[in-house]
Amino acid sequence: MDQTELRQWEHRCIQEELPPCTATCPIHVDVRAFLAHLRCGRWAEAVKILHKAMPLPGVLGRICDAPCQQACNRQNVGEAIQIGELERVCVRHTEGEQRRVMPMPQKDIAVAVVGGGLSSLTVAWDLARKGYRVRVFTPEDKIGRVLRGQSPQRLSLAVIDREIDLLASLGVCFETTADLSSVDAGRRFMETHAAVYVGRDAATPPPWGIDAGSPGLPENAGGTPTREGLFAGGDHRSPVWRAAQGRWAATSMDRWLQKVSLTAGREKEGPQETRLYTNLDGIAPLAAVLMAQPATGYDETEALAEAGRCLQCQCLECVKVCAFLESFGSYPKRYVREIYNNESLVLGERKANRLINSCSLCGLCEAVCPHDFAMQDLCLAARQSMVVRGKMPPSAHDFALQDMAFSQSNRFYMARHEPGRATSRYLFFPGCQLCASSPQQVRRVYAYLRENLSDGVALMLGCCGAPAHWSGRQERFADELARWETDWIDLGRPRPITACATCLSIFQTHLPEADTISLWEILADIGLPASAVYRPHVPLAIHDPCTTREAPAVQGAVRRLLSQMNVAAEELVLGRDKTECCGFGGLMQNANPALARKVAEQRGRRSERDYLSYCAMCRDNLALAGKRSLHLLDVLFPEPDGADPAGRPPPGWSQRRENRQRLRSDLQRHFWHESPEADANHQPITLQMDPEVETLLETRRILKEDIEKVLRHAETSGQTFRHRDTGHLLACFRPYQAAFWVEYSPTDDGFQVHDAYAHRMEVLGGHETK
Amino acid sequence: MKPNNVRPEDLRWRCDRCHCDLVVGQVSVAYMNNRFTTDLPYCPTCKTVLITEAVATGKMAEVEQILEDK
Numbered sequence: 001m002d003q004t005e006l007r008q009w010e011h012r013c014i015q016e017e018l019p020p021c022t023a024t025c026p027i028h029v030d031v032r033a034f035l036a037h038l039r040c041g042r043w044a045e046a047v048k049i050l051h052k053a054m055p056l057p058g059v060l061g062r063i064c065d066a067p068c069q070q071a072c073n074r075q076n077v078g079e080a081i082q083i084g085e086l087e088r089v090c091v092r093h094t095e096g097e098q099r100r101v102m103p104m105p106q107k108d109i110a111v112a113v114v115g116g117g118l119s120s121l122t123v124a125w126d127l128a129r130k131g132y133r134v135r136v137f138t139p140e141d142k143i144g145r146v147l148r149g150q151s152p153q154r155l156s157l158a159v160i161d162r163e164i165d166l167l168a169s170l171g172v173c174f175e176t177t178a179d180l181s182s183v184d185a186g187r188r189f190m191e192t193h194a195a196v197y198v199g200r201d202a203a204t205p206p207p208w209g210i211d212a213g214s215p216g217l218p219e220n221a222g223g224t225p226t227r228e229g230l231f232a233g234g235d236h237r238s239p240v241w242r243a244a245q246g247r248w249a250a251t252s253m254d255r256w257l258q259k260v261s262l263t264a265g266r267e268k269e270g271p272q273e274t275r276l277y278t279n280l281d282g283i284a285p286l287a288a289v290l291m292a293q294p295a296t297g298y299d300e301t302e303a304l305a306e307a308g309r310c311l312q313c314q315c316l317e318c319v320k321v322c323a324f325l326e327s328f329g330s331y332p333k334r335y336v337r338e339i340y341n342n343e344s345l346v347l348g349e350r351k352a353n354r355l356i357n358s359c360s361l362c363g364l365c366e367a368v369c370p371h372d373f374a375m376q377d378l379c380l381a382a383r384q385s386m387v388v389r390g391k392m393p394p395s396a397h398d399f400a401l402q403d404m405a406f407s408q409s410n411r412f413y414m415a416r417h418e419p420g421r422a423t424s425r426y427l428f429f430p431g432c433q434l435c436a437s438s439p440q441q442v443r444r445v446y447a448y449l450r451e452n453l454s455d456g457v458a459l460m461l462g463c464c465g466a467p468a469h470w471s472g473r474q475e476r477f478a479d480e481l482a483r484w485e486t487d488w489i490d491l492g493r494p495r496p497i498t499a500c501a502t503c504l505s506i507f508q509t510h511l512p513e514a515d516t517i518s519l520w521e522i523l524a525d526i527g528l529p530a531s532a533v534y535r536p537h538v539p540l541a542i543h544d545p546c547t548t549r550e551a552p553a554v555q556g557a558v559r560r561l562l563s564q565m566n567v568a569a570e571e572l573v574l575g576r577d578k579t580e581c582c583g584f585g586g587l588m589q590n591a592n593p594a595l596a597r598k599v600a601e602q603r604g605r606r607s608e609r610d611y612l613s614y615c616a617m618c619r620d621n622l623a624l625a626g627k628r629s630l631h632l633l634d635v636l637f638p639e640p641d642g643a644d645p646a647g648r649p650p651p652g653w654s655q656r657r658e659n660r661q662r663l664r665s666d667l668q669r670h671f672w673h674e675s676p677e678a679d680a681n682h683q684p685i686t687l688q689m690d691p692e693v694e695t696l697l698e699t700r701r702i703l704k705e706d707i708e709k710v711l712r713h714a715e716t717s718g719q720t721f722r723h724r725d726t727g728h729l730l731a732c733f734r735p736y737q738a739a740f741w742v743e744y745s746p747t748d749d750g751f752q753v754h755d756a757y758a759h760r761m762e763v764l765g766g767h768e769t770k
Numbered sequence: 771m772k773p774n775n776v777r778p779e780d781l782r783w784r785c786d787r788c789h790c791d792l793v794v795g796q797v798s799v800a801y802m803n804n805r806f807t808t809d810l811p812y813c814p815t816c817k818t819v820l821i822t823e824a825v826a827t828g829k830m831a832e833v834e835q836i837l838e839d840k
Contacts, residue, residue: 350839393838394802719818722786730783732821741821759826760834763819764798764805765812 001381006340012373013333014275019313020071021083023274026244029053031068031083038086038307041300047094050087055125055243056163059118061091063151063239067271073278073313078286081310082298085291088154089298095162103170104131109257112137112193114180115202116146119234121167122246123197123253128170130254136167137178137189138202146202151239180206190229195253201234201242229256244270277370278313318365318373321574323599324588325365325375328355332365332373339382350391356382357396358595361470361586362546367578376586383472394737395760396591397471399701402736403657407432407463408480412660415460415487418450419671424458424494428519431500432463434616436656437631439663443670444531444637445499445519452526458491459671460484461664464503470587481510488514497522499633501547501554501615502585520614523636524557524564532565532636539568540630541607543622544579545615552576558614558632565635572606580606582618589621593699600625610646620650652694654704685711686750693753702740702756709735710742711751728754739763775829776811780822785813792820799830802837 001009017023021031030049037046047057054060066084074081109132113124116138128134140146144160164174179185186208189196198206208230231253233245248269255262289306291298298306318332319325328335335355342352359379366374386392406412412432417424428449430442449457465480488496488511496516498504507516534540540562548554555576562569574580580603583589583596604611604627613619614632622629623646634645651659665676685708689697697707714720714731721730732741739762743755776794784791792811797819799808812819821830 348840349836353839393835395834395838718787719816720786721783721792721818721820724782724784729786730820739821741823741826743823755823757823757826759821759830761799761801761830763810763821764800765817765819 001340001343001385006336009336009373009378010333012369012371013331013336014277014371015315015331015333017276017315018272018274019276019278020073020274021068021081021313023276024071024271025053025068026238026241026270027053027055027247029068032310032312034090035081035083035086035307035310036312038090039304039310041304043090043093044097046090047097050090051099055122055247056118056167058091058095058159058163059121059147059155060239060243061087062154062159063118065238065240067238067240073280073311074286074309077280077283077311078309079288082288082306085298086303086307089300089303092297093300093303095159099166101129101166101170103129106133106171107131109133109194110135110192111253111257112189112196113199114138114178114189114197114206115199115234116140116143117150117199117201117234117242118147118239119201119242119246119249120197120199121147121163122243123199123233123250124167124172125170126247126250127253128167128172130250132254132257134170134172135193136172136174137180138174138176139178139180139204141177143174143176150201180204183208186230193229194257195229195231197246197249197253198230198232199234199246200232231256275371276313277315277317278311279315279317280311283311315370317368317370318375321364321368321578321580322375323602324358324360324595327595327598328358332375332378335375336378339378343382343385352382353386353393353396354592355379356386357393357591358588359586360546360581360583360588360596360599362581363549364546364574364578364580367549379586380470380472383470384474385472387472387474392472397467397473397587398590398737400467400587400590401471401473401476403653404432404463404465404467404480406657407461407660408483411657412664413462414664414667415458415462415491416672417458417491418456419673421456423456423492425455426453427458427460427488427491427494427496429460429462429464429496429498429503431498431503431616432461432660433620433656434499434633435461435660435663437616437620437651437659438633439659439666440639441631441633441637442499442663443667444529445633446667446671448529448637449497449522453522456494457497458494459667460487460491460496461660461667464498464500464506466502466506467587469506470585481506485511485514499616501545501551502617504551504554505547518551518554518557520554520557520561520632524560528561528564529636531638532561533638534565534567534635537568539570539609540612541570541572541609542575543572543582543603543611543613543618543629544575545613545618546579546581546585547615549577549579554614561632561636562612567612567635569612570607570609574606582613582615582621583625584617584621596621597625600627603627604629623648623650652698653701654697657703657705684708686747687753688747688750689753693755697756700757702758706735706740706758707742707753707756709733710740710756711744714742734762775825776809777822777824780811780820783811783820785816785818787818788813788815790815801834802840804837804840 019032022028034046034049050057050061069080069083072080111132113120113136124134124136148155231249233249234242236242252262286309289302338352342350356379361376363376366372435442465477468477496514497519499519504518507514544555583599589596600621604625611629619629619631628646630646668674668676710731710733713733728743730743738758738760740758744751744753793814794811796807797810
């Protein structure tokens with residue numbers, strides 16, 4: 001990812017866009033934060049927000065006409081928050097508190113500000129804080145009279161005096177009853193000051209020939225020098241706009257005096273469009289809190305209640321529905337930056353590795369994002385880059401890649417025509433995990449397809465290569481796909497039928513010419529098998545696998561099948577194109593098992609009903625997380641013994657391999673009447689272990705096969721440790737990048753396994769310390 | 771990995787092939803092109819190193835994670 005791509009990605013995430021209130025405010029008061037403090041009664045913090053953005057907050061906070069209210073999202077669900085009134089009550093409530101304004105170091109540059117209106121006093125406020133020597137000239141006999149005259153109901157002279165005193169404390173000098181009426185006066189001001197500001201909101205603007213236009217400046221950047229060093233502003237009817245004009249003029253004067261660009265980088269001054277999206281679904285309408293005494297405004301209690309109506313507008317649409325995004329504590333815009341930094345890092349800890357590898361690549365974020373932010377594309381590209389640069393942590397995906405290698409080995413892989421045929425119109429590809437989970441159903445489905453589809457149904461066992469794709473191994477994925485394609489071409493290009501939504505998605509995306517179709521679409525067309533009966537007659541909640549997000553035809557076919565069987569199907573809140581991952585997708589389960597478990601549990605809580613899925617991994621993962629779940633095949637081809645399929649415990653990792661291997665042999669025997677050759681390299685050893693040990697091995701993803709390798713090695717090499725007290729043996733073997741240790745005792749016909757663990761670090765040997 | 775990787779009970783294991791007690795000494799380990807030494811128990815005769823469950827799932831796993839993220 002380069003800087004341009006980074007910016008493009010960042011731009012898509014709108015979480016950091018301004019809320020509409022702040023975007024509309026000419027001086028960008030952080031209204032959301034102001035109200036967040038106020039609703040909790042944190043008056044001091046609330047007023048600090050006003051102080052941060054407002055010049056003369058004691059004055060402006062009382063007379064602000066709050067254009068922000070017109071943009072408030074609350075008005076779509078009730079009435080806009082009464083922000084102006086809340087500013088007033090806050091300023092009033094805190095007015096006795098000590099305020100300190102920290103000016104920058106003094107500059108020896110004198111500027112003149114003409115007029116006592118809000119724009120002029122804003123210029124004085126801002127320039128004095130920047131360290132300029134500011135003199136305010138006004139024809140009034142007392143500074144503040146003009147201001148008070150403009151808002152007599154809301155401003156007292158005492159309130160204005162407090163702000164004037166603060167200005168004086170910043171070093172601002174005031175000259176009242178100044179003679180501004182002649183052109184000569186203007187010339188004198190210009191001669192004795194480095195820059196002059198004329199406030200048009202003064203009672204009588206002096207006749208100095210000030211132009212009204214602002215050529216060459218951004219729309220909002222007021223204070224164009226109409227002559228060298230002469231600036232003007234303050235002609236707006238709105239008080240907050242007059243303050244804003246004073247602020248922009250002060251910025252222009254400062255830049256002009258520093259001899260830098262008047263316009264560069266000022267695009268974000270003033271009101272602006274915001275792209276922030278706030279979902280208002282499910283928010284109950286609320287009218288504004290009424291004032292007991294409208295003449296005096298909100299009291300403190302009313303103010304807290306009114307501030308409490310604020311929606312605290314933000315997007316977070318993706319984070320709200322994704323446990324992965326939520327678990328890393330931030331949102332996509334920040335994640336992009338973290339991923340970019342991770343990739344750019346030369347030395348040090350790559351802190352985003354776990355983030356990158358934990359995404360399920362399910363695409364729900366993109367489906368709910370108003371701007372289609374696709375975290376899955378970002379994470380997949382980052383994984384591919386890590387692999388290419390040799391920076392992918394080996395432990396993240398090793399287990400899944402080993403499992404894929406098993407599926408592609410001659411212990412499972414197979415591609416052949418229907419028995420007795422030399423051509424096939426279709427090719428049934430059940431996928432690796434359905435075979436691992438429910439081998440008996442694969443047999444039944446294949447038999448049913450052969451009976452109901454004419455012109456031959458070939459069979460291929462293997463893996464579609466998804467683990468290689470998900471883990472960012474592009475070359476390996478291309479190899480797996482190429483092998484699949486070669487065998488498919490050798491079979492005469494039969495139309496593939498997949499039972500797994502991931503296989504379907506992989507082939508449709510990467511081998512579109514194969515014209516792959518899902519098993520469910522085929523079954524919906526050819527009709528239900530006679531065995532398809534679902535007896536409980538209670539509704540099932542449909543869990544759509546995340547890889548069907550963009551496959552409405554598949555989702556529709558499943559619903560048609562259920563309807564044909566008269567099974568009442570309940571839709572989950574997040575279903576169809578908004579469905580959630582079960583925790584297996586994108587190899588999340590390999591890289592972050594704890595998160596995967598949380599994802600599955602969260603998914604399981606969406607409905608009290610038993611779930612029905614049509615992906616073996618979804619079904620097994622949900623079951624593993626304690627959710628009663630069925631696979632569609634459990635309903636279409638139920639077990640003859642009538643066992644409760646929703647309560648079926650999923651097979652462990654070792655069993656999943658055994659099931660695949662046995663399925664291949666069974667199919668060979670049953671359909672092709674062949675006797676599979678015994679695999680001399682994989683003769684099982686009789687292992688006994690307590691259930692706790694089995695669970696531990698499952699968690700550590702140590703296969704019985706790994707244990708057998710250790711034991712074979714120990715028996716042949718004799719390299720073991722023996723415990724003095726228990727007599728247990730301990731042996732180690734490193735079949736690939738991981739070393740496995742097994743603590744065991746020989747039994748009459750095999751071994752009792754007491755414990756097993758693994759590490760990846762290579763031990764090079766011991767030598768005595770000198 | 772620090773020397774306190776080795777607990778007294780780890781030395782209850784003996785090398786079954788050489789029939790001798792284990793000694794604690796420096797052992798070289800390597801991962802992700804990083805190589806370093808640490809104190810671990812091993813057989814003084816055949817030099818086979820014992821990695822206990824506590825070390826494998828504790829400090830060693832921790833160091834592996836750090837090196838993978840480097």
